[in-house]
Every structure is written in structure tokens, then in C-alpha cells.
Amino acid sequence: MELFATNLRRRAEELGFSNAEVARRAGLSERRYGNYVSGRREPDLATLVRISSVLATTPTDLLTTSLEKIVPEQLARQRTIAALAVLRSDDLERVAVMVEALATERR
Template identity: 55%
Template structure:
């Protein structure tokens, strides 16, 4: 999977992370993660999801299923990141986030 390796390198570079740091944060050995970066091996689904979490992206983008260079897919990736982050929030925190998002939408509507 050369596409996966290229996407892993590219995304880590965007975030200023080394392969070693991505591996550590994903709970992988540097060697194992290196196999994914070089395209010598493919991660299983649970490993891919852990790497996606570290790189704040989606499996579709890393696997080249969606083109992350287009406006729509960037938006989709951001929405997915927000959705993933919301899972870790308490109900009260999530409610606060929704109120903040709605306030931003209302403010932007008035600015135009």
C-alpha cells in the first residue's frame, strides 16, 4: 500500500511529528509503524484507527479513498475530527460545544 505510506508521511509532516512519535502515540513499535510507512505491510483495522486518531484524520483519507485535496473532503475530514473528539466529551461539555458552535454560526450570519 504505497498510498498509505505516502499519506502517513505527508500527514505526520503536516503535524510536525516524526515516525517515532506517531508510533509511540499509537502504541506501536517504531519498526512496526515503519512497515506501514514503507508500504511493506498493512495495518489491521484497529491499528489503522489508532493511527488515524494520532494523525487527526480518517481512514478514507489515509487509504486514498477520498481525495483530501478537494474542499469537500477537507470539510468532511474536519467534521469527522469533530465527531471523534465529541466522543470523549461529557454530556455537559458537549452541550457547551453545541452552544458555542451555534453562537459562531449566528455571529457569522450577522457579519455577512
């Protein structure tokens, strides 16, 4: 359980998420998520999948080897993916327009 708890803490830190933010995005109470982060409990499979999605990683990565350091470009992409997961469709449309404008400017 300690490896899982360590991986949760490390991944949230990489993405700049507080425990409260991960819990909110995964639809969990802060107390319940705190039990996972502290290593007191392990989530069921459905909860593990939700947490993995919020943290833009896989259940396997959270449960097995320690997550490796990620290069800044990969981390920025993963942070973006994690943030997109909680946006409504109208907000996603705005983000798509902004990203397309940035990409066009860079060409």
C-alpha cells in the same frame, strides 16, 4: 499500499510529527510503524483507527485519495486535536483554561 504509505508520511509531516512520535502515540513499535510508512505492510483495522486518531484524520483519508493541502488555520486546529489526544485529564484542564483565556482576550 503506496498511496497509504504516502498519506501517512504526508500527514505526519503536516502535523510536525516524526515516525517515532506517531508510533509512540499509537502504541506501536517504531519498527512496526516503519513497515507501514515504507509500504511493506498494512495495518489491521484497529491499528488503522489508532493511527488515524493520532494523525487527526480518518481511515478513509489515509487509504484513498492523497490528502489535500490544508490551510494554516485548519492545520493548527488539527495539530491541537492530535496533541490533546495524548494528554492526561489534569493537563487537559490546564489547556482548557489557557484556551479560554486566549479566547476571552480576543473578544
